[in-house]
Amino acid sequence: MLDTIIIGAGPAGLAAASTLKGDRSVMVIDEYTQAGGRLLGQLYEEGRGKWWNGLEIAERMYKEIEDEVQVKLNTSVINIEKDTHFTIHTTDGIFTSNHLIVATGAREKSTPLPGWDLPGVMTVGAAQVLTNFQRVSPGEQGVIIGINPLSMVISLELGYADIPVKKICMPVANALNYQKPGDAFETLVSLGGLAPSRMIFYGSRTLEQLPKVQEFLLKAFPKRGIRAMGLPISIKEQVIRINGTDKVESVTVQKTNADGEPIEDTEKDISCDFVCLSDGLAPLSEICSLLNMKHVYIKSLGGYVPLHSRYMETEIDGLxxxxNITGIENAKIAIMQGRLxxxxxxxDTAAAEEYLKKINDERQNAKVRFHPDLVNGKEKLQSSWTDFSHSLN
Incomplete structure (x- = not known):
């Protein structure tokens, strides 16, 4: 019998294990072959000369625990049962514990379109891992479909590896894709601190004081696109299909107006040999569903998240x-949530309060937010938790 089992060896899981080591018996389980989760592909500049190297951070965090914590990689969780303790069924045996931390992270979302099954089409996360972790180029020149914080940051990382991105534009509008040029423009504004074009740099400051000017700036956004953060970005062009016979050869784009409505006779082909799809991230919470846990849908957190308190506790005692299972945020917050x-x-109440304060500070000051309304989303979640707690009394 272990004291704590942690499912997920990403930043949150490794941080939790590091905090518990020595005081409690701990096991970490992850289905991937290497610990680190999404840290493994991350590489970006936080400030002048200061870099966030996820691979180095993951290796350091793993070394902190490898001698005192049982780590089972390449191991999948099949089922979880809860009685007086937790019983975890895996592909490498059955294990029991008094406490359980679920830190399974997030999954990538992608919008289907004609040609998306061709060799050379991948998610932006796959391109990130290929480039920064496997040290393999996804291709010679690519097109990114989807404008959101994830795709923009990874596009920058491809640039660091001298992999040309010919265009970053919108996905074709369909029943699964609700993003419009205005949404993409908000993304660029939210990334104003990452040294984008002058238009976005000054636009972000103007919007902070005069939000109603957004409609004007959106209409003034050039149809041919702009270069922002060194990247060719077009929020008024959408990819309507990916072309090729045995592999990706080009994409066909079509211009739109500021409302995302296609403009006739504006189609053109852009040659490329790889395409990255990106529709953002969603919490990976299937593990919690095995225990029939309550979930709450909050769009600004990425979708359905397990109902939990600000102290990471759930409706199930000991879990x-x-x-990112709690809402899509950066790795720094994930690390602090694991420690919390x-x-x-x-x-350790004092430590918990300190980590909670650090989380709130990072949340307020983060350079990159995966949704502009994230803070309100967290408040809605806590309101749901309060209502649930009161219903038990």
Missing amino acids: YVAG AASQILG
């Missing part, structure tokens, strides 16, 4: 959640 959950298990 905690941490990281572990502090709760240890009964």
Whole structure:
């Protein structure tokens, strides 16, 4: 019998294990062959000369725990049962524990379109891991479909590896894709601190004071696109199909107006040999569903998230959640959430309060937010938790 089992060896899971090591018996389970989760592909500049190297951070975090924590990689969780303790069924055996931390992270979303099954089509996350972790170029020249914080940051990373991105534009409008040029423009504005074009740089500051000017700036956005953060971005062009016989050869784009409505006779082909799809991230919470846990749908958090308190506790006694399963945010917040959950298990109230404060500070000051309304989303989640807690009394 273990004290704590952690499902997920990403930033939240590794941080929780590091906090618990020495005081409690701990096992970390992950289906991938290497610990680190989404840290493995991350590489971006946080400030002048200061870099966030996810691979190095993951390796350092793993070294902190490898001698004191049982880590089972390449191991999938099949089922979870809860009685007086947790019973975790995996592909490498059955394990029991008094506490459970679910830190399974997030999954990528992608919008289907004609040609998306051709060799050379991948998610932006796959291109990130190929480039920064596997050290393999996804191709000679690519097109990114989808304008959101994830695709923009990864596009920058491709540039660091001298992999040309010929165009970043919108996906074709369909029943599964609700993004319009205005949404993409908000993304660019939210990334104003990452040294984009002058239009976006000054636009972000103007919008902070005069939000109603957004409609004017959106209409003034050039149909041919702009170069922002060194990248060719077009929020008024959508990819309507990916072309090729045995592999990707080109994409066909069509111009749109500011409302995302296609303009006739504006189609053109852009040659490329790889295409990255990006429709953002969604919490990966299927593990929690095995225990019939309550979930809440909050768009600004990425979709359905397990109902939980600000201290990472859930409706099931002894079960905690941490990281992107609680809502899509950056790796720094995931790390602190993992430490917060572990502090709760240890009964270290002072440490828990300190991590909670750090989380709130990072959330308010983060350069990149995956949704502009994230803070309100967190408040809605806590309101749902409060209502649930009151219903038990």
